[in-house]
Amino acid sequence: MHPTIADVLARPEVRAGAPAVRAGRAALDTPVRWVHVSEVADPAGTLPPGVLVLSVGVPVADPTTVPARYVDALRAAGAVGLVVEIGRQLPSLPAGLVQAARAAGFPLVELRRTVRFAEIVAGVLGQVAHRDDDPGPPGVEAAFRSLALHRVPPARVVGELARRIDAPVVCEDLAHRVLLTAGGPDLRDWAARSRLAGPAGPEGWATAPVGRPGARWGRLAVPSRPTPGTADRVRALLDAAADAVSLLDPSPEGLLRSARDALVADLAVAVPSEAGRLAVRARAAGLDTEGPLSVVALRPAGDDAPGRAADPEQAVDAALAVVAPGATVVSPAPGELVVLVPGDGGPLLAALPATVAAATAGPGPFAAVADLLRRARDDAAAHAATGGRGPVRVPALRGLVHRLGDDPALLGFAADVLGPVAALPAPARADARDTLWALVEAGGVVADVARRLGVGRPAAYARLRRLSGLLDLDLTDPEVRTALHLALLVDARAAR
DSSP states (O other): OOOBHHHHHTSHHHHTTOEEEEEOGGGTTOBOOEEEEOOOSOOTTTSOTTEEEEEOSHHHHOTTOOHHHHHHHHHHHTEEEEEEEOSSSOSSOOHHHHHHHHHHTOOEEEESSOOOHHHHHHHHHHHHHHHOOSSSHHHHHHHHHHHHHTTOOHHHHHHHHHHHHTSOEEEEETTOOEEEEESOOOOTTHHHHHHTOSTTSTTOOEEEEEEETTEEEEEEEEOSOOOTTOHHHHHHHHHHHHHHHHHHOOOHHHHHHHHHHHHHHHHHTOOGGGHHHHHHHHHHTTOOOSSOEEEEEEEEOOTTSTTOOSOHHHHHHHHHTTSOTTOEEEOSSTTOEEEEEESOSHHHHHHSOTTEEEEEEEEEOGGGHHHHHHHHHHHHHHHHHTTOOEEEESSOHHHHHHHHTTOHHHHHHHHHHHHHHHTSOHHHHHHHHHHHHHHHHTTTOHHHHHHHHTSOHHHHHHHHHHHHHHHTOOTTOHHHHHHHHHHHHHHHHHHO
16 A cells, blocks of 8 residues: 555655645545656656655746646646745745645645755655565556666666566667676577567567657567466566666666676686677677677877877777778776777777777687787787887787786796896996887887987997897897897886
8 A cells, every 4th residue: 555645744754844735635645656856847758657746846936837737737747746845946835836736636735944855755665665565566666666766777677677577687779789688588599589579479578668758769578488377467567677767767878888898898708618608698789790800909098198098989989980880899997998890900900099009809700709809908908008109919029928927937038138237237227228128119220229219320339239248149130129129028017
């Protein structure tokens, strides 16, 4: 049994506002199924039936509002009464509103002291849920609306529905892409099966639309045939959950992005045996898993990068507008973007500005995406951490160093190569490292080494001769320079 308007007025959080009934006293025994704060003059389509409306008087204070029309609009929208707080917004109830409410027998209550509407709503809905927590529609409606009131994530609503009906639940968009799941649904061939779904379909699914009236964006589905005798209960629970998701009014695009973010995060730690299951999830989320894929990972460039972009996603959006149709952008971790690109990721990588550190791996089949993802993310992270600018392609020495981490063999190799430099006094050691970095970054071109060091060519030659003698290495040998590059990267990582 639902509380009446009189029961609501007797609650301590309402009594604190010194309520005074101005109209509709004879209707105070009307049941209240919901409480809602509304400040619109025409609430059509925004209120559930049996609702007691709370207001600070914004519509009433508007000189263009016709009191009789406002009362009629509230009644037509499902309201059973109106509670208005008197205060800064509205010093007193207009006589026209009181007269219109009395003529309609519509309960009108003024609160003469300021109260917290949130406490009233929570208290009344808690009372409704406590009295009606049963499998029938009234209790179900209150329980799910309470979730919407407290602004829980839509996933919580879907999970609660799956728990109550003890069956899998899926929330999908109008393109039959899976946004949320609970209860472990079978997502194989989801889009094709969903297009045929419904109570009369081959699998006997129960479904309910989600979204505001006139702006439906998806539906909830119970992708299994209900057990005998439970169809009505499942329907009642499903409808209540769909209403709650609709009241939360999430962005379907945001839900899809979150679903893909979670998929990529799981791919990043997946073992090979999980590739098939993750491919099913990927297809259900609208990703193409048939052709080869490349992974492009991005991070903001180092702090010293000129024109550093605060948001690398802007750079990605600009590049995607030119290349990589059908690419999918996800964010598996804060400050990081990953793009799954059909085919070769090279054109996208080349289109990115130097304000991001980026790396790519692939292309390869979907079964290899987990490995490609790890490689590209490692290289992008290492590239950014060492102040790298612009794109790099896997394989890269920075990514190798990042993946091997504190491997003793790698650390020993770096110590052997750079040992004589490490033994120098601090100023000479810094000059030697700067010269070696200039050498490997210049590809052995002495003129470029001189430019990077800001010295003349003879001075650059002299520095390189001294280092060649110190290290006992031929610095003109490309293999030696590669070894030096690797050792310098290990040394730089250890110094951070």
